[in-house]
Amino acid sequence: MIFRRKGKNDEAETTGGFFGDEEDAADTADGGASDEGAEAGTPVGRSAGPFDSTEVDAATLEAEDRIDLGALVITGMPGMELRLQVDEASGEVQAVLLVLEDSALELRAFAAPKTSGIWAEVRREIAAEATRMGGTASETEGPFGTELVLVVPVEDPEGQIFSQTSRVIGIDGPRWLLRATVLGRAAVEPEAAPPMEHSLRNVVVVRGTEPMAPRESLALRLPAGAQAATEEEA
Template sequence: MAFGKRKNDVRTSEPAPEEAPAPAVEPDGDLVGPFDIEDFDDPALALVGRHDLGAVLIPENEAAELAVEVNQQGVPTMAWMVTSNGRYNVTAYAAPKAGSLWREVVTEVAESLRNEAAEVSIQDGPWGREVVGHMTNGPEPVVMRFIGVDGYRWMVRGAAVGSPATAEAIAQDLRNALSDTVVRRGDTPQPVRNMLPLQLSEALIGRLRARAEQMMAEQAAQADQPEQPPEPPVPAARRSEQGTAMQQLRTITGG
Protein backbone atom coordinates (compact mmCIF):
# COMPACT_ATOMS: atom_id res chain seq x y z
CA MET A 1 0.00 0.00 0.00
CA ALA A 2 1.43 3.33 -1.06
CA PHE A 3 1.30 6.17 1.41
CA GLY A 4 1.98 9.85 0.91
CA LYS A 5 2.84 12.62 3.33
CA ARG A 6 0.53 13.05 6.30
CA LYS A 7 -0.86 16.49 7.00
CA ASN A 8 0.74 16.60 10.39
CA ASP A 9 4.15 15.88 8.81
CA VAL A 10 4.23 19.35 7.25
CA ARG A 11 3.44 21.18 10.51
CA THR A 12 7.02 21.07 11.75
CA SER A 13 6.84 24.62 13.07
CA GLU A 14 4.07 23.80 15.55
CA PRO A 15 4.81 22.73 19.13
CA ALA A 16 5.07 19.02 19.72
CA PRO A 17 1.89 18.78 21.88
CA GLU A 18 -0.18 19.95 18.91
CA GLU A 19 0.95 17.08 16.72
CA ALA A 20 -1.56 14.37 15.91
CA PRO A 21 -0.88 11.05 17.61
CA ALA A 22 1.56 8.88 15.68
CA PRO A 23 0.03 5.77 14.11
CA ALA A 24 0.60 2.53 15.93
CA VAL A 25 3.43 0.39 14.60
CA GLU A 26 3.47 -3.36 14.33
CA PRO A 27 6.64 -5.29 15.15
CA ASP A 28 7.53 -5.46 11.47
CA GLY A 29 7.29 -1.67 11.16
CA ASP A 30 4.11 -1.56 9.07
CA LEU A 31 1.59 1.18 9.69
CA VAL A 32 -1.61 0.32 11.53
CA GLY A 33 -4.69 2.48 10.95
CA PRO A 34 -6.99 4.20 11.08
CA PHE A 35 -5.53 6.14 8.17
CA ASP A 36 -6.17 9.55 6.69
CA ILE A 37 -7.10 9.65 2.99
CA GLU A 38 -4.05 11.85 2.49
CA ASP A 39 -1.83 8.99 3.68
CA PHE A 40 -2.30 7.57 0.19
CA ASP A 41 -0.28 8.76 -2.80
CA ASP A 42 -3.29 7.79 -4.92
CA PRO A 43 -6.61 8.27 -3.06
CA ALA A 44 -8.25 5.78 -5.40
CA LEU A 45 -6.22 3.03 -3.74
CA ALA A 46 -8.08 3.69 -0.50
CA LEU A 47 -11.29 2.46 -2.14
CA VAL A 48 -9.89 -0.99 -2.86
CA GLY A 49 -11.43 -3.53 -0.52
CA ARG A 50 -13.38 -0.93 1.47
CA HIS A 51 -16.99 0.25 1.66
CA ASP A 52 -17.17 3.94 0.70
CA LEU A 53 -19.37 5.58 3.34
CA GLY A 54 -18.34 9.15 2.68
CA ALA A 55 -16.33 10.33 5.67
CA VAL A 56 -15.14 6.80 6.44
CA LEU A 57 -14.05 3.93 4.25
CA ILE A 58 -14.38 0.72 6.24
CA PRO A 59 -12.85 -2.60 5.17
CA GLU A 60 -15.07 -5.19 3.58
CA ASN A 61 -15.61 -8.33 5.61
CA GLU A 62 -16.58 -11.59 3.94
CA ALA A 63 -18.18 -12.76 7.18
CA ALA A 64 -20.31 -9.61 7.56
CA GLU A 65 -23.16 -7.95 5.73
CA LEU A 66 -23.50 -4.19 5.45
CA ALA A 67 -26.82 -2.87 6.78
CA VAL A 68 -27.69 0.81 6.40
CA GLU A 69 -30.27 2.64 8.51
CA VAL A 70 -32.14 5.53 6.87
CA ASN A 71 -34.48 8.18 8.25
CA GLN A 72 -38.01 8.95 7.01
CA GLN A 73 -36.55 11.07 4.23
CA GLY A 74 -34.42 8.16 3.04
CA VAL A 75 -31.15 9.74 4.20
CA PRO A 76 -28.58 7.26 5.57
CA THR A 77 -28.02 7.76 9.29
CA MET A 78 -25.97 4.74 10.36
CA ALA A 79 -24.14 1.84 8.71
CA TRP A 80 -23.62 -1.45 10.51
CA MET A 81 -21.54 -4.49 9.71
CA VAL A 82 -23.63 -7.44 10.85
CA THR A 83 -21.92 -10.75 11.65
CA SER A 84 -22.79 -13.96 13.46
CA ASN A 85 -21.06 -12.42 16.50
CA GLY A 86 -23.18 -9.27 16.60
CA ARG A 87 -22.76 -5.94 14.85
CA TYR A 88 -20.32 -3.04 14.74
CA ASN A 89 -20.04 0.37 13.14
CA VAL A 90 -17.37 2.97 12.55
CA THR A 91 -18.13 6.70 12.47
CA ALA A 92 -15.95 9.80 12.30
CA TYR A 93 -16.26 13.15 14.04
CA ALA A 94 -14.67 16.55 13.65
CA ALA A 95 -12.00 17.06 16.30
CA PRO A 96 -9.31 19.54 17.38
CA LYS A 97 -5.87 19.42 15.78
CA ALA A 98 -4.45 18.43 19.16
CA GLY A 99 -6.23 15.08 18.84
CA SER A 100 -7.55 14.83 22.41
CA LEU A 101 -11.28 14.39 21.84
CA TRP A 102 -11.53 10.70 22.74
CA ARG A 103 -10.05 11.46 26.15
CA GLU A 104 -13.13 13.58 26.87
CA VAL A 105 -15.63 11.26 25.20
CA VAL A 106 -14.52 8.20 27.19
CA THR A 107 -15.74 9.76 30.43
CA GLU A 108 -19.02 10.89 28.90
CA VAL A 109 -19.80 7.52 27.32
CA ALA A 110 -19.04 5.70 30.57
CA GLU A 111 -21.29 8.06 32.54
CA SER A 112 -24.12 7.69 30.01
CA LEU A 113 -23.92 3.93 30.23
CA ARG A 114 -24.04 4.07 34.02
CA ASN A 115 -27.12 6.28 33.79
CA GLU A 116 -28.71 3.49 31.77
CA ALA A 117 -28.05 1.02 34.61
CA ALA A 118 -25.15 -0.66 32.82
CA GLU A 119 -22.18 -2.21 34.55
CA VAL A 120 -19.28 -0.23 33.10
CA SER A 121 -15.58 -0.98 32.90
CA ILE A 122 -12.65 0.78 31.22
CA GLN A 123 -10.23 -1.57 29.51
CA ASP A 124 -6.91 -1.05 27.77
CA GLY A 125 -6.86 -1.71 24.03
CA PRO A 126 -4.52 -1.22 21.06
CA TRP A 127 -5.35 2.50 20.87
CA GLY A 128 -5.84 3.17 24.57
CA ARG A 129 -8.97 3.14 26.69
CA GLU A 130 -12.08 1.23 25.62
CA VAL A 131 -15.46 1.57 27.32
CA VAL A 132 -17.41 -1.63 27.94
CA GLY A 133 -20.99 -1.64 29.17
CA HIS A 134 -22.93 -4.73 30.26
CA MET A 135 -26.66 -4.10 29.86
CA THR A 136 -28.89 -6.48 31.81
CA ASN A 137 -32.15 -4.54 31.97
CA GLY A 138 -33.50 -5.78 28.64
CA PRO A 139 -34.98 -9.10 27.52
CA GLU A 140 -31.44 -10.44 27.00
CA PRO A 141 -28.06 -9.23 28.30
CA VAL A 142 -26.10 -7.12 25.84
CA VAL A 143 -22.46 -6.04 25.84
CA MET A 144 -21.53 -2.72 24.20
CA ARG A 145 -17.95 -1.71 23.52
CA PHE A 146 -16.77 1.73 22.39
CA ILE A 147 -13.31 2.31 20.94
CA GLY A 148 -11.98 5.72 19.93
CA VAL A 149 -8.95 6.82 17.95
CA ASP A 150 -7.78 10.43 17.62
CA GLY A 151 -6.40 11.65 14.30
CA TYR A 152 -5.58 14.96 12.68
CA ARG A 153 -8.77 17.05 12.95
CA TRP A 154 -10.87 13.91 13.30
CA MET A 155 -11.79 11.23 15.78
CA VAL A 156 -12.97 7.78 14.79
CA ARG A 157 -15.33 5.95 17.11
CA GLY A 158 -16.17 2.30 16.77
CA ALA A 159 -19.11 0.65 18.53
CA ALA A 160 -19.67 -3.09 18.87
CA VAL A 161 -22.78 -4.82 20.18
CA GLY A 162 -23.05 -8.50 21.03
CA SER A 163 -24.11 -11.03 23.60
CA PRO A 164 -21.87 -11.89 26.55
CA ALA A 165 -20.88 -15.10 24.73
CA THR A 166 -19.79 -13.26 21.57
CA ALA A 167 -18.60 -9.98 23.09
CA GLU A 168 -14.89 -10.68 22.66
CA ALA A 169 -15.32 -11.94 19.11
CA ILE A 170 -17.31 -8.89 17.93
CA ALA A 171 -14.80 -6.63 19.73
CA GLN A 172 -12.00 -8.19 17.69
CA ASP A 173 -14.05 -7.76 14.52
CA LEU A 174 -14.31 -4.06 15.36
CA ARG A 175 -10.59 -3.71 16.10
CA ASN A 176 -9.76 -5.36 12.78
CA ALA A 177 -12.05 -2.90 11.02
CA LEU A 178 -10.58 0.13 12.78
CA SER A 179 -7.04 -0.91 11.95
CA ASP A 180 -7.83 -0.69 8.23
CA THR A 181 -10.36 2.19 8.20
CA VAL A 182 -9.63 5.31 6.16
CA VAL A 183 -11.01 8.73 7.14
CA ARG A 184 -11.95 11.28 4.48
CA ARG A 185 -12.17 14.40 6.66
CA GLY A 186 -12.31 17.05 3.95
CA ASP A 187 -11.36 20.71 4.37
CA THR A 188 -14.82 22.08 5.21
CA PRO A 189 -14.83 23.65 8.70
CA GLN A 190 -16.88 21.55 11.10
CA PRO A 191 -17.82 22.15 14.74
CA VAL A 192 -15.87 19.89 17.08
CA ARG A 193 -17.83 16.68 17.84
CA ASN A 194 -19.90 17.07 14.69
CA MET A 195 -20.42 13.68 13.05
CA LEU A 196 -18.85 13.73 9.62
CA PRO A 197 -21.44 13.00 6.92
CA LEU A 198 -22.42 9.47 6.01
CA GLN A 199 -22.72 9.21 2.24
CA LEU A 200 -23.06 6.09 0.12
CA SER A 201 -21.20 5.89 -3.18
CA GLU A 202 -23.17 5.06 -6.32
CA ALA A 203 -21.34 1.75 -6.57
CA LEU A 204 -22.30 0.83 -3.02
CA ILE A 205 -25.93 1.86 -3.56
CA GLY A 206 -26.00 -0.41 -6.59
CA ARG A 207 -24.63 -3.33 -4.60
CA LEU A 208 -27.14 -2.80 -1.78
CA ARG A 209 -29.99 -2.58 -4.28
CA ALA A 210 -28.85 -5.78 -5.98
CA ARG A 211 -28.64 -7.53 -2.62
CA ALA A 212 -32.16 -6.36 -1.71
CA GLU A 213 -33.51 -7.67 -5.02
CA GLN A 214 -31.76 -10.99 -4.44
CA MET A 215 -33.31 -11.31 -0.99
CA MET A 216 -36.76 -10.52 -2.41
CA ALA A 217 -36.28 -13.18 -5.07
CA GLU A 218 -35.23 -15.72 -2.46
CA GLN A 219 -38.26 -14.91 -0.34
CA ALA A 220 -40.54 -15.27 -3.35
CA ALA A 221 -38.99 -18.65 -4.16
CA GLN A 222 -39.53 -19.81 -0.60
CA ALA A 223 -43.16 -18.72 -0.78
CA ASP A 224 -43.65 -21.09 -3.73
CA GLN A 225 -42.35 -24.06 -1.72
CA PRO A 226 -44.74 -26.44 0.09
CA GLU A 227 -45.76 -25.02 3.42
CA GLN A 228 -43.49 -26.11 6.26
CA PRO A 229 -44.35 -26.39 9.95
CA PRO A 230 -44.01 -22.94 11.53
CA GLU A 231 -40.82 -22.11 13.37
CA PRO A 232 -41.08 -21.51 17.13
CA PRO A 233 -41.86 -17.82 17.72
CA VAL A 234 -38.93 -15.57 18.55
CA PRO A 235 -39.60 -13.39 21.60
CA ALA A 236 -40.02 -9.78 20.55
CA ALA A 237 -37.60 -7.28 22.03
CA ARG A 238 -39.25 -5.45 24.89
CA ARG A 239 -38.55 -1.96 26.00
CA SER A 240 -36.88 -1.47 29.32
CA GLU A 241 -37.53 1.73 31.21
CA GLN A 242 -34.72 3.32 29.19
CA GLY A 243 -35.60 1.67 25.85
CA THR A 244 -33.94 -1.19 24.03
CA ALA A 245 -30.19 -1.63 24.11
CA MET A 246 -29.90 -0.39 20.53
CA GLN A 247 -31.87 2.75 21.38
CA GLN A 248 -29.56 3.35 24.29
CA LEU A 249 -26.59 2.96 21.96
CA ARG A 250 -28.02 5.59 19.63
CA THR A 251 -28.64 7.97 22.55
CA ILE A 252 -25.18 7.50 24.00
CA THR A 253 -23.37 8.01 20.70
CA GLY A 254 -25.54 10.72 19.30
CA GLY A 255 -26.09 8.62 16.18
Protein backbone atom coordinates in the same frame (compact mmCIF):
# COMPACT_ATOMS: atom_id res chain seq x y z
CA MET B 1 -25.54 -3.81 -4.75
CA ILE B 2 -29.14 -3.43 -3.62
CA PHE B 3 -30.25 -1.75 -0.44
CA ARG B 4 -33.70 -1.87 1.07
CA ARG B 5 -35.22 0.56 3.55
CA LYS B 6 -36.98 -0.58 6.67
CA GLY B 7 -38.70 1.79 9.09
CA LYS B 8 -37.79 5.30 10.20
CA ASN B 9 -34.33 5.42 11.77
CA ASP B 10 -33.90 1.77 10.87
CA GLU B 11 -31.28 0.24 8.62
CA ALA B 12 -30.82 -0.04 4.91
CA GLU B 13 -28.94 -3.28 4.41
CA THR B 14 -27.35 -5.38 1.74
CA THR B 15 -29.15 -8.43 0.47
CA GLY B 16 -26.22 -10.66 1.39
CA GLY B 17 -22.54 -10.89 2.24
CA PHE B 18 -21.11 -8.61 -0.44
CA PHE B 19 -17.47 -8.74 0.54
CA GLY B 20 -16.65 -11.93 -1.35
CA ASP B 21 -16.24 -15.63 -0.85
CA GLU B 22 -14.26 -17.40 1.83
CA GLU B 23 -11.37 -18.17 -0.52
CA ASP B 24 -10.83 -14.41 -1.00
CA ALA B 25 -10.10 -13.78 2.66
CA ALA B 26 -6.41 -13.24 2.12
CA ASP B 27 -7.09 -10.29 -0.19
CA THR B 28 -9.19 -8.12 2.11
CA ALA B 29 -6.34 -6.43 3.97
CA ASP B 30 -4.38 -5.19 0.95
CA GLY B 31 -3.92 -1.58 -0.10
CA GLY B 32 -2.06 0.65 2.34
CA ALA B 33 -4.23 0.30 5.45
CA SER B 34 -2.32 -2.76 6.51
CA ASP B 35 -3.01 -4.34 9.87
CA GLU B 36 0.21 -6.34 9.74
CA GLY B 37 0.91 -7.30 13.31
CA ALA B 38 -2.62 -6.34 14.43
CA GLU B 39 -3.68 -9.99 14.55
CA ALA B 40 -0.96 -10.54 17.13
CA GLY B 41 -2.35 -7.68 19.18
CA THR B 42 0.91 -5.72 19.20
CA PRO B 43 -0.03 -2.34 17.66
CA VAL B 44 -1.63 0.09 20.07
CA GLY B 45 -3.43 3.20 18.91
CA ARG B 46 -3.45 4.32 15.28
CA SER B 47 0.00 3.19 14.13
CA ALA B 48 -1.50 0.36 12.06
CA GLY B 49 -4.84 2.05 11.30
CA PRO B 50 -7.44 3.35 11.04
CA PHE B 51 -5.96 6.01 8.77
CA ASP B 52 -6.72 9.53 7.66
CA SER B 53 -7.26 9.98 3.92
CA THR B 54 -4.10 12.10 3.76
CA GLU B 55 -2.08 9.12 4.97
CA VAL B 56 -2.96 6.79 2.09
CA ASP B 57 -2.61 7.17 -1.66
CA ALA B 58 -5.45 7.57 -4.14
CA ALA B 59 -5.06 4.03 -5.45
CA THR B 60 -5.74 2.69 -1.97
CA LEU B 61 -8.95 4.69 -1.63
CA GLU B 62 -10.16 3.61 -5.07
CA ALA B 63 -9.32 -0.08 -4.75
CA GLU B 64 -12.11 -2.45 -5.78
CA ASP B 65 -12.40 -3.98 -2.33
CA ARG B 66 -13.10 -0.61 -0.69
CA ILE B 67 -16.54 0.89 -0.20
CA ASP B 68 -16.78 4.69 -0.29
CA LEU B 69 -19.35 5.91 2.23
CA GLY B 70 -18.32 9.55 2.21
CA ALA B 71 -16.57 10.29 5.48
CA LEU B 72 -15.63 6.62 5.85
CA VAL B 73 -14.03 4.28 3.34
CA ILE B 74 -14.26 0.71 4.56
CA THR B 75 -12.91 -2.70 3.66
CA GLY B 76 -14.90 -5.65 4.90
CA MET B 77 -14.18 -9.33 5.18
CA PRO B 78 -15.61 -12.30 3.27
CA GLY B 79 -19.12 -13.08 4.48
CA MET B 80 -19.49 -9.71 6.19
CA GLU B 81 -22.62 -7.63 5.56
CA LEU B 82 -22.82 -3.86 5.39
CA ARG B 83 -25.86 -2.24 6.99
CA LEU B 84 -26.45 1.50 7.05
CA GLN B 85 -28.59 3.17 9.66
CA VAL B 86 -30.63 5.71 7.67
CA ASP B 87 -32.97 8.38 8.96
CA GLU B 88 -35.94 7.85 6.66
CA ALA B 89 -37.22 11.40 7.13
CA SER B 90 -34.02 13.09 6.05
CA GLY B 91 -32.44 10.26 4.06
CA GLU B 92 -29.18 10.83 5.93
CA VAL B 93 -26.93 7.92 6.81
CA GLN B 94 -26.27 8.08 10.54
CA ALA B 95 -24.03 5.08 11.17
CA VAL B 96 -22.31 2.15 9.48
CA LEU B 97 -22.78 -1.37 10.79
CA LEU B 98 -20.53 -4.27 9.72
CA VAL B 99 -22.05 -7.63 10.61
CA LEU B 100 -20.24 -10.96 10.62
CA GLU B 101 -22.11 -13.98 11.96
CA ASP B 102 -23.17 -13.07 15.52
CA SER B 103 -20.89 -10.03 15.93
CA ALA B 104 -21.15 -6.47 14.68
CA LEU B 105 -19.11 -3.27 14.47
CA GLU B 106 -20.88 0.10 14.46
CA LEU B 107 -18.92 3.07 13.09
CA ARG B 108 -19.57 6.80 13.51
CA ALA B 109 -17.19 9.68 12.77
CA PHE B 110 -17.16 13.18 14.26
CA ALA B 111 -15.23 16.41 13.80
CA ALA B 112 -12.65 17.30 16.45
CA PRO B 113 -10.44 20.33 17.20
CA LYS B 114 -7.07 20.76 15.53
CA THR B 115 -5.18 20.96 18.81
CA SER B 116 -6.41 18.00 20.83
CA GLY B 117 -8.44 14.82 20.73
CA ILE B 118 -11.85 14.50 22.36
CA TRP B 119 -12.08 10.78 23.12
CA ALA B 120 -11.18 11.17 26.81
CA GLU B 121 -14.01 13.66 27.30
CA VAL B 122 -16.52 11.71 25.20
CA ARG B 123 -15.58 8.52 27.03
CA ARG B 124 -16.50 10.05 30.40
CA GLU B 125 -19.85 11.18 29.02
CA ILE B 126 -20.67 7.74 27.60
CA ALA B 127 -19.78 6.14 30.93
CA ALA B 128 -22.00 8.60 32.81
CA GLU B 129 -24.92 7.88 30.46
CA ALA B 130 -24.52 4.11 30.93
CA THR B 131 -24.62 4.59 34.71
CA ARG B 132 -27.72 6.79 34.41
CA MET B 133 -29.43 3.96 32.51
CA GLY B 134 -28.74 1.58 35.40
CA GLY B 135 -25.76 -0.10 33.78
CA THR B 136 -22.04 -0.16 34.37
CA ALA B 137 -19.04 1.21 32.49
CA SER B 138 -15.44 0.19 33.01
CA GLU B 139 -12.29 1.40 31.31
CA THR B 140 -9.81 -1.08 29.91
CA GLU B 141 -6.72 -0.93 27.71
CA GLY B 142 -7.23 -2.49 24.30
CA PRO B 143 -5.36 -2.58 20.99
CA PHE B 144 -6.55 0.95 20.18
CA GLY B 145 -5.86 2.46 23.59
CA THR B 146 -8.32 3.14 26.40
CA GLU B 147 -11.79 1.83 25.67
CA LEU B 148 -15.03 1.25 27.55
CA VAL B 149 -16.85 -1.95 28.36
CA LEU B 150 -20.53 -1.18 28.89
CA VAL B 151 -23.15 -3.44 30.43
CA VAL B 152 -26.57 -1.84 30.16
CA PRO B 153 -30.15 -3.09 30.55
CA VAL B 154 -32.04 -3.49 27.25
CA GLU B 155 -35.68 -4.35 26.63
CA ASP B 156 -36.44 -6.83 23.87
CA PRO B 157 -39.61 -6.70 21.69
CA GLU B 158 -41.40 -9.01 24.14
CA GLY B 159 -40.76 -6.64 27.02
CA GLN B 160 -38.10 -8.79 28.67
CA ILE B 161 -35.12 -6.99 30.21
CA PHE B 162 -31.63 -8.35 29.66
CA SER B 163 -28.08 -7.04 29.96
CA GLN B 164 -26.23 -6.08 26.79
CA THR B 165 -22.44 -5.88 26.75
CA SER B 166 -20.56 -3.72 24.26
CA ARG B 167 -17.06 -2.39 23.72
CA VAL B 168 -16.83 1.27 22.82
CA ILE B 169 -13.56 2.23 21.12
CA GLY B 170 -12.60 5.83 20.43
CA ILE B 171 -9.78 6.79 18.09
CA ASP B 172 -8.55 10.37 17.84
CA GLY B 173 -7.25 11.30 14.39
CA PRO B 174 -6.34 14.54 12.62
CA ARG B 175 -9.37 16.72 13.40
CA TRP B 176 -11.66 13.73 13.80
CA LEU B 177 -12.89 11.13 16.26
CA LEU B 178 -13.86 7.68 15.05
CA ARG B 179 -16.17 5.90 17.49
CA ALA B 180 -16.50 2.16 17.06
CA THR B 181 -18.87 -0.03 19.06
CA VAL B 182 -18.30 -3.78 19.11
CA LEU B 183 -21.53 -5.73 19.66
CA GLY B 184 -22.55 -9.34 20.01
CA ARG B 185 -20.18 -12.23 20.63
CA ALA B 186 -17.08 -10.19 19.75
CA ALA B 187 -17.83 -7.86 22.68
CA VAL B 188 -17.65 -10.64 25.26
CA GLU B 189 -15.43 -13.35 23.76
CA PRO B 190 -11.87 -12.25 22.91
CA GLU B 191 -11.45 -15.00 20.33
CA ALA B 192 -14.32 -13.54 18.28
CA ALA B 193 -12.95 -9.97 18.31
CA PRO B 194 -10.11 -10.08 15.71
CA PRO B 195 -12.34 -9.80 12.60
CA MET B 196 -14.00 -6.67 14.03
CA GLU B 197 -10.65 -5.17 15.02
CA HIS B 198 -9.23 -6.09 11.61
CA SER B 199 -12.05 -4.23 9.85
CA LEU B 200 -11.59 -1.22 12.13
CA ARG B 201 -7.86 -1.09 11.31
CA ASN B 202 -8.71 -0.86 7.62
CA VAL B 203 -11.09 2.11 7.90
CA VAL B 204 -10.00 5.34 6.20
CA VAL B 205 -11.54 8.57 7.51
CA VAL B 206 -12.13 11.36 4.97
CA ARG B 207 -12.38 14.47 7.16
CA GLY B 208 -12.28 17.10 4.43
CA THR B 209 -10.98 20.64 4.83
CA GLU B 210 -14.17 22.52 5.66
CA PRO B 211 -14.52 24.03 9.16
CA MET B 212 -16.81 22.06 11.44
CA ALA B 213 -17.85 22.34 15.05
CA PRO B 214 -16.29 19.74 17.37
CA ARG B 215 -18.51 16.65 17.68
CA GLU B 216 -20.42 17.44 14.51
CA SER B 217 -21.08 14.22 12.63
CA LEU B 218 -19.04 13.70 9.47
CA ALA B 219 -21.37 13.13 6.53
CA LEU B 220 -21.95 9.55 5.43
CA ARG B 221 -23.67 8.46 2.23
CA LEU B 222 -24.91 5.37 0.47
CA PRO B 223 -22.39 3.68 -1.83
CA ALA B 224 -22.44 4.61 -5.52
CA GLY B 225 -25.38 2.96 -7.26
CA ALA B 226 -27.21 2.08 -4.05
CA GLN B 227 -29.37 5.23 -3.97
CA ALA B 228 -31.05 4.45 -7.29
CA ALA B 229 -31.77 0.87 -6.23
CA THR B 230 -33.27 2.09 -2.95
CA GLU B 231 -35.55 4.57 -4.74
CA GLU B 232 -36.73 1.91 -7.18
CA GLU B 233 -37.81 -0.31 -4.30
CA ALA B 234 -39.60 2.61 -2.64
